Amino acid sequence: MDDFTQTLGAGPLLLIAAAAIALILVLVIRFKVHAFLTLVVVSLLTAFATGLPPGSIVTEVLVASFGSTLGSVALLIGLGAMLGKLIEHSGGAKVLADRLVEAFGEQRAPFALGIASLALGFPIFFDAGLVVMLPIIFAVARRLGGDNVLLYGIPAAAAFSVMHVFVPPHPGPVAATELYGANLGLVLLVGLLIAFPLWLVSGYVWGLRVGRKHVLPVPAVFGETDDDQPADPPSVGTVVAMLLLPLLLIFLNTGLDFLDGLGVVSDEEDWVAVLSAVGSSPVALLISVLVAAVVLGKRRGQNGSAIEKTLDSALGPVCSVILITGAGGMFGGVLRASGIGGALASTLEDIGLPVIVAAYVIAAILRLAQGSATVALVTAAGLVAPAVEAGEFTALQVVCITLATAAGSVFAGHVNDSGFWLVGRLMGMDVKTTLRTWTVQQGLESVAGFVVAGALFLVAGLF
Incomplete structure (x- = not known):
């Protein structure tokens, strides 16, 4: 794949991408084909349609991208589900919800x-934080009757998303900060200030x-109902401690990364490397x-076999x-x-928009085209960084461009x-509902973030 050169122009590539997305929606929504099968089939068809080398499609593209995604997601979901099941099974989720x-x-x-x-979203990444919070979200929904999961789940998921997108030490804003040469402390301060209104x-x-x-x-990810709750559930303090433990460990890792970026510590030191490994999300x-x-198990009288069955059921x-x-x-x-992403970026680079608008538009279109927020952010920042460096922007304006x-x-x-x-599958939504709820939420979060960053950019230019 390293020697592959795309011969199609941006127009045909964009049409292929649009057709592929439309095919996924039609198969899943109209014909009720299972989403897993649909995505695999459309991925294969898209790879052939875009001219990728046939001999490399399966192993170097399909399997590699599937594996790289699962490498970060499968462990988080599996272990997070186990933790959630232990909290739910012990009665802890209901206690905290009450x-x-x-x-x-x-x-x-x-x-x-x-x-x-x-x-909780300050130290922990979006997916890990959501999985850890879900048993509490579900328990609150059941506790209040009606089992309306989105009423409680969307605000919580959006909170993790806002923190992950705009606030260091999460990787996106940190990467953009480095590429633009922005002040990391100032990015952190402004990100924290805008996080609450954006979430609201x-x-x-x-x-x-x-x-x-x-x-x-x-x-029924962590259990069907609260009907069979134990008579001796753990205390609220114990449940909170179990929820805070992974967050504190992850915060240890992200805090060390933040200090490494400031030059206070070095990741080449053995003790830093060990603590970073302990604080990694998995x-x-x-x-x-x-x-x-x-x-929540052994000390409450459960034997190894019962605990093993509880974990397996998760x-x-x-x-x-x-x-x-x-x-x-x-x-x-x-x-x-x-x-596809590179072709779109090259086309947009020549349009001549104001720097902050160009940065937003390029990142947004790259996000729509290929899905990865990190790739969209890094690619857009890399393209716009020379213009930022050449422009006479204040430190706060560079922060606004970053955000x-x-x-x-x-x-x-x-x-x-x-x-x-x-998000869709963990909350029990079909594709149509996920598009109407989560996709729109991400759009609102993006537009609101740009409006706030743009307003601050204009204000900063007055001083």
Whole structure:
């Protein structure tokens, strides 16, 4: 694949991408073909249509992109589901849900879950944070009756998304900061300041709207109902400690990365490397599952066989989620390998838009074309960075350009984004509902982020 040269122009490549996305929607929505099979078939057809070398399509594109997606997602989902099952099975999720409702009231429960997710989303990545919070979200939904999962799930998921997109030390804003030469501390400060209003508009308000419009039952990922809760559930403090353990470990890792970027520590030192490994998301969740098995299982009188059955029962419901998410990554990998993103970027580079607008538009179109927010952000920042360097921008204006690029990279995630399938399947949504709820939320978050960054850019230019 290294010697592959795409001979098709941007026009034909864009048409192929649009046709592939349309085919996925028709097969899944109209003909009810399973999403996993649909994504694999369309990925293969798209690879042939774009002229990728036939001998490299299966191993170097399909399997490689499928595997690279699962490498980061499967462990998180599997271990997160185990942790959630232990919390749910012990009665801990119901206990914490009751306390949240008691403290904030039934009407403010979605707001409370969103605020908690904003706080937890500072150190933890989007997918890991969502999986850890889901048992609490589901328990609150059941506790308040009606099993309306989106009313509570969308605000929480949006909170993790906002923090992941706009706030260091998450990889997207950090990468853009480095490429633009922005001040990392200033990016962190501005990102934190805009995170709450962005979530309030695109997450909380939108979540209330779609939650009332699309009433869906809580999926049976961590258990069917609360009817068989144990008589001696763990305390709220114990449950909170189990939830905070992976977050603290992950924060250890992201904090070390942040300090390494500032030059305070070096990742070449052995102790830093060891602590970074312990704080990586899969290892942090693994440690948390083992601790939870002891604290929520063995110390509460369960034997090894009972704990093993509890953990095993967590994996079945998430297998479909894992496979579909991997297949979504496969489709995105085909679009990237075919050169669609590069062709679009080259075309847009010559349009002559203002720098901050060009950065946003390029990132947004790349996001729509190939699915990966990270690829969209890094590619757009790499293209726009020379113009930023040549321009006479203030430090705050460079920060605004950085955040505008990050906003573009999250625009309207759809069927070529593995996160689209992750959120949709974990919350029990079909493709049509996921497009109407999560895709629109991502679009609102992106546009609102760009509007705020653009307004700050104009204000910063006055001083």
